[in-house]
Amino acid sequence: MRIAVISVHGCPLLTAGAREAGGMNVYIATLSRELGARGIGVDVFSRWHAPEVPEIENLAPNVRVIHLEASGRQFLSKDEIYPHLAQFEAGVLAFERREGRGYDLIHSHYWLSGLVGLGLQRDWQTPHVAMFHTLGAVKNQARAGEHESDLRIQSEQQIIRQADAVVVASPQEEARLKRLYDHAQGKVRVIPCGVDTDTFRPLEMAEARRHLGLNGERILLFVGRPDPLKGLEILIGAASLLEHPKGVRVLVVGGEGDQSDSAYQPIHALAQTLDIAEQVSFTGAVSQQQLPYYYSAADVCVVPSYYESFGLVALEAMACGTPVVASRVGGLQTTVRDGETGFLIPWHCPEPFAERLDLLLVNETLRQSLGEAAHTAAQAYRWPAVADSVLELCEELTTIPAAPFHTYEV
Numbered sequence: 001m002r003i004a005v006i007s008v009h010g011c012p013l014l015t016a017g018a019r020e021a022g023g024m025n026v027y028i029a030t031l032s033r034e035l036g037a038r039g040i041g042v043d044v045f046s047r048w049h050a051p052e053v054p055e056i057e058n059l060a061p062n063v064r065v066i067h068l069e070a071s072g073r074q075f076l077s078k079d080e081i082y083p084h085l086a087q088f089e090a091g092v093l094a095f096e097r098r099e100g101r102g103y104d105l106i107h108s109h110y111w112l113s114g115l116v117g118l119g120l121q122r123d124w125q126t127p128h129v130a131m132f133h134t135l136g137a138v139k140n141q142a143r144a145g146e147h148e149s150d151l152r153i154q155s156e157q158q159i160i161r162q163a164d165a166v167v168v169a170s171p172q173e174e175a176r177l178k179r180l181y182d183h184a185q186g187k188v189r190v191i192p193c194g195v196d197t198d199t200f201r202p203l204e205m206a207e208a209r210r211h212l213g214l215n216g217e218r219i220l221l222f223v224g225r226p227d228p229l230k231g232l233e234i235l236i237g238a239a240s241l242l243e244h245p246k247g248v249r250v251l252v253v254g255g256e257g258d259q260s261d262s263a264y265q266p267i268h269a270l271a272q273t274l275d276i277a278e279q280v281s282f283t284g285a286v287s288q289q290q291l292p293y294y295y296s297a298a299d300v301c302v303v304p305s306y307y308e309s310f311g312l313v314a315l316e317a318m319a320c321g322t323p324v325v326a327s328r329v330g331g332l333q334t335t336v337r338d339g340e341t342g343f344l345i346p347w348h349c350p351e352p353f354a355e356r357l358d359l360l361l362v363n364e365t366l367r368q369s370l371g372e373a374a375h376t377a378a379q380a381y382r383w384p385a386v387a388d389s390v391l392e393l394c395e396e397l398t399t400i401p402a403a404p405f406h407t408y409e410v
Helices: 023-037 082-099 111-124 136-142 150-162 171-180 205-212 232-240 262-273 291-297 312-319 350-362 364-381 383-398
Strands: 002-006 041-047 056-060 063-068 105-109 128-131 165-168 188-190 218-223 248-253 280-282 300-303 324-327 342-345
Touching (some): 002 023, 023 041, 023 056, 023 105, 041 082, 063 082, 082 111, 105 383, 111 128, 128 150, 128 383, 136 171, 165 383, 205 291, 218 291, 218 312, 232 248, 232 262, 232 350, 262 280, 291 312, 300 350, 312 324, 324 350, 342 350
Parallel strands (some): 002 105, 105 128, 218 248, 300 324, 324 342
Antiparallel strands (some): 056 063
C-alpha cells in the first residue's frame, strides 16, 4: 500500500511548539513512521517553508517528506495559504506523474489539506481519509473573541460530505462534529492520538532537573504554542493566587523563548501586573527528545486550554509520570481521569486551578500517586495500537471502490 499524506502547512520535520507547529506535526510524523515500519509506503506532501529545505527528505524507512512550492519557499502562516492551494495540488499531481507510481489512499490533515485531498480524490479516484485536528465551528464556541471564517467552516462541511472517512481523536470530538456538521453520520471513526512510550517515560526528577539546570523550586509546566486557545493566562493567574507563590516557577515550553516573541507579550504584561514576572520562564520550543526531561522535572503539568480535540501534551506528561491539571474540555475529558491521573477543571478562571495546584504542591503523597496512575493509564495509548487502527481503516477503504465524487461549491 502507498499512502499520500497531505499536510499543507504542517511539515512533520518542524519542531513542535515553534511558530504554528504543534501536536498535528507530531501526530503526522509518528504515524508515518509507524506505517512505514509496517511496510507501507508513505509520502507526506507539505508546503516548502524555507529556502534551504530540500525537496525530498527521508523521515524514516519507507517514509518521505515532499516539499512543494505554493507561493514561493518562504514561511507563510496557515491563514495565508488558502489562495495557493491550487498550486500545491498541481505540485502533488506533477510529482505523482514524475514518479510514475500512484497512491492507494489519501490521508489529509486540517481543512486546507482536506480541500487538496478532495481534488486528488477526484483526479485519482482514490479513497480519502480526512482528519481535521481542530474544527472551526467548535473553536468559535470555545472562547470569546475566536472567529474562524465562514470559508473554513463551509470547507469543513464540504470535506465531511465528500471524503470517504473522517478520523477524530476522541468521543467528545465525534459528538461535536455530528452536532455541528452535516453528513457526518456513518463516516466518523474515533481513533485516539498516540504517545511514544519509549521516548516519553518517567525520569528521576533530580536527574531531569540537573540536566535542565533547574533548581529546587516547585515547577508548574506549560507546553504549547503561543495560541490564545491554550489559556496560558489562566495558569499565570493561578500561579499568582497560590498560597506560597514565591517558591513556585512557571516554566513555559514553546514559542521563540524570549521577550521578542510578540505572541507572548500579553503574558509578559500579565505576569508583570500580577508581580510574578520573575517566576515565569520561557524556554522556547524544544525537541521531542528533550521534552521528557521537562515533564519529569515538573511537579505538575498544566493544560488550561479552552479547546483541545485530544490533548497530546497531557498524554505525554502522563506517560512521564507527571500528574496533570487540565480544563474539562474536548478530548482532555477522556485523556485525563479526574481524581485519578490528575484533575479536570470545569471553569476557565484562575481560582479553581490554583486550588488544585495548591493541593498537589503541598501533598507529595497525592502527587506521586496521581503520577503513577497517570503513567499506567498512558500505556493504553501506545503508538503501535493507534497505527494498527489507522491501518485497519485504510485497508477497509482500499478494498472497496471510492464513493462517487460530486462537485460542490463552497
